[in-house]
Amino acid sequence: MRMALRFVLPLLLVLGLIAWLAAPAVGGLIEKWFRADVEMRSRLIFNSVQENVAEQVRSGSSRQVDGLFRRIAQDERVLALGLCDNSGKLVRRSAAWPASLGCPGDNSAEPSFTVAHLNNGSVLAASFALASTGAPQGHLVILHDLGFIERRLSSAESYLAAFLGFLGLAAAGVTAIVARLTLRGWLSTLQRGLKGQPGTGSDRRDAPEMAPLLREMRKAMRSLEAPRGLSDAIRVDWGPDSLRSLLRDEMPDAEVLVVSNRQPYIHNMEDGKVTLQRPASGLVTALEPIMRACGGTWIAHGSGSADSLMVDKSDHLAVPPEAPAYTLRRVWLSDEEQDGYYYGLANEGLWPLCHIAFVRPIFRASDWEQYMAVNRKFADAVVAEATTPNPVVLVQDYHFALLPQMVRERLPEATIITFWHIPWPNPEMFSICPWKEEILAGLLGSSILGFHTQFHCLNFLESVDRFLASHIDRELSVVRDVDGNTTLVRPYPISIEWPPVALADTPPVDQCRELVRQRYGIGADVHLAVGVERFDYTKGIADRFRAVQSLLEQHPEWIGRFTLLQVAAPTRGRLSAYQITQEEAEGLAAEINERFGRDDWRPVLLVARHHEPDEVLTLFRAADLCLVSSLHDGMNLVAKEFVAARDDEDGVLVLSTFAGASRELREALIVNPYDIQGMGEAMHVGLTMPADQRRERMKLMRELVSEHNIHHWAGRMLLDAARMRKSRAIQNQMVQAVPAGGGRHV
Numbered sequence: 001m002r003m004a005l006r007f008v009l010p011l012l013l014v015l016g017l018i019a020w021l022a023a024p025a026v027g028g029l030i031e032k033w034f035r036a037d038v039e040m041r042s043r044l045i046f047n048s049v050q051e052n053v054a055e056q057v058r059s060g061s062s063r064q065v066d067g068l069f070r071r072i073a074q075d076e077r078v079l080a081l082g083l084c085d086n087s088g089k090l091v092r093r094s095a096a097w098p099a100s101l102g103c104p105g106d107n108s109a110e111p112s113f114t115v116a117h118l119n120n121g122s123v124l125a126a127s128f129a130l131a132s133t134g135a136p137q138g139h140l141v142i143l144h145d146l147g148f149i150e151r152r153l154s155s156a157e158s159y160l161a162a163f164l165g166f167l168g169l170a171a172a173g174v175t176a177i178v179a180r181l182t183l184r185g186w187l188s189t190l191q192r193g194l195k196g197q198p199g200t201g202s203d204r205r206d207a208p209e210m211a212p213l214l215r216e217m218r219k220a221m222r223s224l225e226a227p228r229g230l231s232d233a234i235r236v237d238w239g240p241d242s243l244r245s246l247l248r249d250e251m252p253d254a255e256v257l258v259v260s261n262r263q264p265y266i267h268n269m270e271d272g273k274v275t276l277q278r279p280a281s282g283l284v285t286a287l288e289p290i291m292r293a294c295g296g297t298w299i300a301h302g303s304g305s306a307d308s309l310m311v312d313k314s315d316h317l318a319v320p321p322e323a324p325a326y327t328l329r330r331v332w333l334s335d336e337e338q339d340g341y342y343y344g345l346a347n348e349g350l351w352p353l354c355h356i357a358f359v360r361p362i363f364r365a366s367d368w369e370q371y372m373a374v375n376r377k378f379a380d381a382v383v384a385e386a387t388t389p390n391p392v393v394l395v396q397d398y399h400f401a402l403l404p405q406m407v408r409e410r411l412p413e414a415t416i417i418t419f420w421h422i423p424w425p426n427p428e429m430f431s432i433c434p435w436k437e438e439i440l441a442g443l444l445g446s447s448i449l450g451f452h453t454q455f456h457c458l459n460f461l462e463s464v465d466r467f468l469a470s471h472i473d474r475e476l477s478v479v480r481d482v483d484g485n486t487t488l489v490r491p492y493p494i495s496i497e498w499p500p501v502a503l504a505d506t507p508p509v510d511q512c513r514e515l516v517r518q519r520y521g522i523g524a525d526v527h528l529a530v531g532v533e534r535f536d537y538t539k540g541i542a543d544r545f546r547a548v549q550s551l552l553e554q555h556p557e558w559i560g561r562f563t564l565l566q567v568a569a570p571t572r573g574r575l576s577a578y579q580i581t582q583e584e585a586e587g588l589a590a591e592i593n594e595r596f597g598r599d600d601w602r603p604v605l606l607v608a609r610h611h612e613p614d615e616v617l618t619l620f621r622a623a624d625l626c627l628v629s630s631l632h633d634g635m636n637l638v639a640k641e642f643v644a645a646r647d648d649e650d651g652v653l654v655l656s657t658f659a660g661a662s663r664e665l666r667e668a669l670i671v672n673p674y675d676i677q678g679m680g681e682a683m684h685v686g687l688t689m690p691a692d693q694r695r696e697r698m699k700l701m702r703e704l705v706s707e708h709n710i711h712h713w714a715g716r717m718l719l720d721a722a723r724m725r726k727s728r729a730i731q732n733q734m735v736q737a738v739p740a741g742g743g744r745h746v
């Protein structure tokens with residue numbers, strides 16, 4: 001109705017104005033037509049009676065003239081007739097001749113027509129010269145009433161106004177209907193176009209005139225959605241402040257929730273006292289600075305023996321303990337849940353499935369049940385912790401493959417960013433998982449799914465392509481599932497805090513060297529290599545020991561002059577594969593030490609205990625070499641931590657080509673950990689590398705890690721999430737503009 005009025009009022013106004021302006025001209029024209037008509041009638045009458053009248057005048061028969069006038073005046077248009085003599089005097093007239101009207105006073109031989117305005121209207125006096133045998137006999141004057149012209153004019157004006165009014169209404173109605181249909185067509189074309197539904201563009205329902213606009217809008221939407229080059233993010237000096245302003249400026253309403261299995265702070269009961277431990281976890285190393293910068297809630301498994309003593313009644317704890325900046329929400333798991341979900345499906349199934357380390361994955365149906373139940377439990381915790389309908393949920397790792405979809409079902413507006421911290425296998429490898437479809441569908445509940453490398457993204461996309469019905473846009477790296485949900489799949493190489501917070505309290509390099517040598521009984525002239533990891537079979541610890549053996553065999557000059565200090569935190573010790581890994585490494589270290597060692601020197605020092613971050617930094621600063629020989633690794637943050645620890649710009653990194661970090665730290669000595677002799681050679685090269693070359697390489701690697709730090713990692717994901725939230729807001733507005741089946745707002 002509003003739409004129709006919008007057209008009707010202006011149209012009526014315009015038509016009224018046209019009518020008002022045109023009325024005088026139209027009236028004049030009509031009057032002219034009627035006058036010409038009356039004049040012609042006067043001529044006709046004159047022509048038909050002139051002889052008769054002339055005859056009667058000539059014969060002087062007044063009665064005959066009056067009778068003739070009476071008959072002619074019966075014509076309804078003829079008002080009266082009169083006879084004027086040659087002197088212009090009215091000598092005869094019919095009854096209706098107006099008393100106030102004399103002869104027109106024109107004595108010419110030519111007919112003349114004059115309009116006389118009388119009290120009761122206008123009359124046309126048509127004067128014709130009467131002649132008989134050439135002698136003038138006066139004039140016959142025929143009076144016509146012109147009142148009918150005025151009457152007709154006024155009714156013609158009324159008809160015209162009514163006609164224009166009707167025309168206006170009809171035109172407005174038709175225009176409104178056509179405009180409404182066209183607009184609806186345009187909007188639904190836009191709607192389909194913006195939703196990116198297949199068929200748009202060539203769909204017959206699409207309005208062709210919308211094609212250019214749609215193209216432009218898609219371009220704009222793409223620029224919001226499209227992956228940006230790293231250069232976009234490089235321009236920002238990423239740190240806690242830039243991350244905070246990103247959240248404040250780009251996502252002012254965003255509530256940040258993190259979900260991970262491992263918690264950043266573990267409280268244990270030791271000898272009747274509560275102790276605090278920071279776990280050996282790359283994930284925790286990466287995410288903790290983010291949470292310190294942004295605040296929010298971190299939901300994780302309360303695995304420590306004293307964890308339950310430290311939380312409030314909502315299972316909350318403010319952390320870090322020394323300067324609380326965010327909330328840790330602990331989730332409790334039974335032993336049964338822990339066994340099935342963590343040890344079973346996650347670490348005996350998915351972990352070996354995703355790492356090429358030749359450990360056979362084990363899939364048990366009972367583990368899968370627990371995995372689903374625990375994912376559901378954590379999803380419940382996310383929903384319970386969310387205070388807004390659209391939080392930003394950062395889901396971490398292979399423990400929670402099903403959680404994104406579970407959260408999406410209950411918080412459809414949430415921005416879910418899932419990061420997979422380990423490699424993604426190729427589709428052949430992935431196909432052995434009995435629940436591959438469920439895992440893929442679960443992950444596609446994410447708005448953004450991140451991996452460390454492009455290679456892992458491609459493996460994931462191939463797996464989706466192979467096992468799920470979905471649409472993959474490889475240019476944009478976006479997967480659209482059957483329900484129309486989209487997931488952006490992108491590489492976000494994870495990193496570390498720059499500079500590491502513990503570095504400020506760590507002694508200078510010389511003192512660190514001194515400290516470590518004293519602590520582990522290493523001579524001042526011995527070159528030191530360090531290895532720091534969890535005791536995991538993917539880390540290639542035994543292969544590293546074999547490489548030390550090869551180094552000593554190939555380059556005996558290092559006997560007595562080189563030691564590898566290997567720090568390994570026991571992990572997942574309940575699993576036989578881990579027990580075997582530790583036993584193998586310990587046996588091998590003992591063997592090598594037996595073969596090459598002396599009373600005052602051992603080539604391999606293996607310390608199987610957890611080290612806190614400050615101890616690890618001290619080790620890195622004391623080392624000549626750092627060995628990272630992972631058989632397969634998503635990223636490996638030890639490599640980046642070593643680089644960050646070396647503010648003296650010294651030290652050599654030996655890095656496995658199968659760790660994601662090797663894609664970024666090109667100046668490391670890149671090795672194949674399966675090539676034992678090659679790795680031994682690389683160690684030799686590192687140990688003999690000239691100082692200026694060591695410095696040059698370290699400098700370049702430090703530049704890279706300082707720029708691509710953990711805030712850069714989080715910043716890029718959050719920037720993508722912010723773009724996505726904006727783009728979704730635009731789409732929602734477009735969709736709401738055309739309500740289903742109605743178009744009320746059109």
Ligand code: F6P
Nearest residue numbers: 262280281282283397421422571
């Ligand atoms: O590499 C995957 C990962 O989750 C890391 O992020 C983390 O460093 C490690 O595994 C920790 O394992 P867990 O929590 O089982 O000790």
